[in-house]
Amino acid sequence: MAATSNRTIDTLTQQIGEIVAERQALRARGASVDELEANRKRLTEAQDRLTRLLIAEHLPRDEAA
Numbered sequence: 001m002a003a004t005s006n007r008t009i010d011t012l013t014q015q016i017g018e019i020v021a022e023r024q025a026l027r028a029r030g031a032s033v034d035e036l037e038a039n040r041k042r043l044t045e046a047q048d049r050l051t052r053l054l055i056a057e058h059l060p061r062d063e064a065a
Contacts, residue, residue, distance in 0.1 A: 005057050012050040019043045 023039045031039075 005053065009050065009053060009057070012046055012053065016043065016046050016050065019046060 019039065019042050023036070023043065026035055026039055
């Protein structure tokens with residue numbers, strides 16, 4: 001399970017980096033508020049998934065239930 005979690009953590013971390021890079025590109029080209037908002041939502045959703053995964057990974061097993 002740890003190997004799968006680590007892969008998922010790595011994948012989410014990579015996705016967050018890609019979303020951040022996309023956001024920077026959107027800002028550089030003067031993207032619309034709607035485009036930036038859609039990107040922001042994707043970023044916060046990915047960050048939320050990563051946070052929940054990391055919490056589950058590091059909680060003692062008896063507290064995770």
